[in-house]
Amino acid sequence: MASAKEHKRPPFFLTPIPYLMVFLFITIAPVHLFSRFLMDVHLELWIALAVISSTFLEYFVFQSLTVSYDAKLLLFLCLLLMGAPLVSSLGNEQHFSVLLNWEYLSWAKMLFLGPFLFLSFSGKRRGLLIETLLFSSAVLALIFWYRYGILHEVREYDLRPTLKMKNGDPNFICLLFVTPVPLVLYRISRILDPVHPIKLFYYGGILGLLLSGAIASESRMGIISLVIGLIYLLFALPRSLRRIALFLFLAVGGVILFFGGITERFVHIQDESNRMRIRTLINGFTLFSTSPAVGHGWDTAPNFFFESSGYPRLISETPPLAIHNTPLQILAELGTYGFLAFLGLFCFVTKKVREGERPLMHYATAALLIVFLNLLTLPLETKDFLLCLAFCLATLSSGLFPNRSQSLSA
Numbered sequence: 169m170a171s172a173k174e175h176k177r178p179p180f181f182l183t184p185i186p187y188l189m190v191f192l193f194i195t196i197a198p199v200h201l202f203s204r205f206l207m208d209v210h211l212e213l214w215i216a217l218a219v220i221s222s223t224f225l226e227y228f229v230f231q232s233l234t235v236s237y238d239a240k241l242l243l244f245l246c247l248l249l250m251g252a253p254l255v256s257s258l259g260n261e262q263h264f265s266v267l268l269n270w271e272y273l274s275w276a277k278m279l280f281l282g283p284f285l286f287l288s289f290s291g292k293r294r295g296l297l298i299e300t301l302l303f304s305s306a307v308l309a310l311i312f313w314y315r316y317g318i319l320h321e322v323r324e325y326d327l328r329p330t331l332k333m334k335n336g337d338p339n340f341i342c343l344l345f346v347t348p349v350p351l352v353l354y355r356i357s358r359i360l361d362p363v364h365p366i367k368l369f370y371y372g373g374i375l376g377l378l379l380s381g382a383i384a385s386e387s388r389m390g391i392i393s394l395v396i397g398l399i400y401l402l403f404a405l406p407r408s409l410r411r412i413a414l415f416l417f418l419a420v421g422g423v424i425l426f427f428g429g430i431t432e433r434f435v436h437i438q439d440e441s442n443r444m445r446i447r448t449l450i451n452g453f454t455l456f457s458t459s460p461a462v463g464h465g466w467d468t469a470p471n472f473f474f475e476s477s478g479y480p481r482l483i484s485e486t487p488p489l490a491i492h493n494t495p496l497q498i499l500a501e502l503g504t505y506g507f508l509a510f511l512g513l514f515c516f517v518t519k520k521v522r523e524g525e526r527p528l529m530h531y532a533t534a535a536l537l538i539v540f541l542n543l544l545t546l547p548l549e550t551k552d553f554l555l556c557l558a559f560c561l562a563t564l565s566s567g568l569f570p571n572r573s574q575s576l577s578a
Contacts (some may be wrong), residue, residue, distance in 0.1 A: 178230040179252075184288045187218040189300045191281060196304035196344060196555045197311060197333045216277055219284050235287060238520070241282040246511045250279045252498075252506030253471030259503075266466045271550050278552040282559040289563050298351055302374055302561050309377035312341060316384065328386050335553055343542045345382040347557050350397060350534040351564075352378065353416065357409050357527070379419075393541035397534040404530040445492040445545065452491040455500035463503035467550055469570035486511045490547035497549045510549075517562040525567020530567045561568030 180186060191212070193199075200206040218281070227233045257266045266272050289297040313542035316329040319416045323330045328338045335341070352375045359367045382390055401413035448469075454476035455464050473479065473488035498507045521532045539557055548554045 177232045178226055182222055182230075183226055184219045184222040184284055185293060185296065188281070188285050188288055189214045189217050192285075192297075192300050192560070193218065193304045193307070195278065196301070197308040198306070199311070201333055212274070212277065219281055223284050223288065229263060233287065239283050239287045241287050242513075242516060245509065245516055246282055249506070249509040250276050251512055252502045252509050253433055253466040255505055256462045256465050257449060257503050260459075260465045261539060262465055269434045275550055275552045275555070278555045278559075285559050285562045294564055296499055298355065299558060301357070302352060302371075304346055305344060305464065306374045306377050308341075308344060309374075309381045312381050312384075312414055313377070319355055329384055335551060339387045339390060339542075339546055340387040340548075340551065340553070342382045342385040342387035343539070343546065343548075344395040344553060344557075345378045345385070346390050346397075347535050347538050349375065349378055349382075349394060350401065350531040350538075354528060354531040359398040360412075371570060375416075376405060384563075387544040389542055393538040396541060398539045400537055401530060401532050404475070404533070405527060409527060411414050444479075444489060448478050448489050448491045448547075449475065449493055449496060450498040451476040451479075452493060452496040454465065456496070456503075459503060460499075461503045461505065463499065463501045463506060466501055469497060469500050469547075492545055492547055494543040494546060494548045494554075497547050501549065514558065520562040521565045529565050532561050 177183070194212065194215075197327070200211050223233070223463055227235070253266045253272055254264060256262075258266050274504065285297075311333075311540040312329065312331060315331055321330055322328060322334055323338070329341070330336050331341065337346070352371055355371050356368065356375070359371070382394065383529060395417070398413050402410055402417060451469060451473050455469060455472055458464075469491045470488035491500055494508075495507065498510050502510075521529065523529075523534050524532055535557075537553070539561075542548070543554075
């Protein structure tokens with residue numbers, strides 16, 4: 169097949185780019201869930217079909233798309249991981265009942281579209297990917313502040329903010345807020361010489377929304393992971409860019425000390441919440457030891473929480489919890505096969521991030537470090553937004569840019 173340089177690119181609306189941008193937006197900020205009409209017409213499915221059809225059109229008709237080895241490898245890894253819950257369902261005689269689980273279908277959809285995202289956002293297009301991710305995160309932050317600050321949506325037992333929508337747990341919200349912060353810093357670093365006041369106001373506003381939302385969520389690991397990511401930037405970035413990371417590091421530290429609520433969360437770190445997390449880990453190790461090959465099935469760990477952890481099952485107590493450690497959760501629910509598939513995917517993501525051009529590679533590495541740290545304390549196995557963040561980071565630093573001038577054009 170002829171190379172992409174020898175063929176004219178199709179019109180923008182015939183490429184998968186606009187449909188992938190919409191898909192990323194509704195994954196990060198699921199505003200479509202507020203509309204009964206959009207839910208009834210299955211908006212996500214139609215967008216997925218548009219991505220697939222436009223990609224085939226660009227590849228076969230316009231011949232303006234080249235499928236790289238990395239894209240093929242990513243597709244293979246995604247299909248392996250997509251099949252892990254099916255293998256576990258078969259091994260536990262659950263008769264593929266996981267196919268009726270809407271969260272699995274959403275997760276599988278993201279796995280299937282990930283390689284399309286990796287394939288489509290190359291070269292100059294990566295700027296659109298960064299902007300889509302940042303804009304989506306900002307919209308989620310606006311929704312968060314409206315529902316928390318005006319509607320006063322909080323969890324009854326600890327008064328922490330929660331969104332009565334998809335991925336509304338405060339810890340998940342915080343992860344969605346802190347992961348894009350290094351990418352906002354990257355954008356700010358690009359407009360400082362010379363300074364663009366309008367752009368600086370725009371990105372500064374996004375940064376303020378994300379940081380304030382993260383602190384309001386009172387997620388301990390979310391805040392810790394952000395601080396560690398910023399410390400990494402302090403030492404990894406060139407000396408000319410370190411002042412940005414230092415400024416934000418001091419600003420975040422000051423805000424944390426100023427707001428007593430989040431400070432109290434760290435002072436009383438040995439609370440019931442963390443004690444329950446330890447019990448979920450006991451549950452995870454117990455389940456893996458009894459079924460190491462294929463696990464106990466997708467999202468089944470809470471069913472064994474009281475039995476495995478030795479926690480008394482009282483009606484007045486907290487409901488059964490998932491395993492608050494994603495690698496262990498995968499081992500317990502999807503077994504060794506599922507864990508190896510998950511590990512393979514994230515090794516691919518890490519490799520692509522580390523192959524990226526500097527200085528973007530450092531910002532993407534900080535974001536990936538934030539994600540990895542949260543994997544250790546959150547049950548993220550079933551969350552499609554985790555895959556979305558991973559695919560975005562791998563794509564931004566994928567090393568597909570033929571020369572430095574093109575790679576920096578974003």
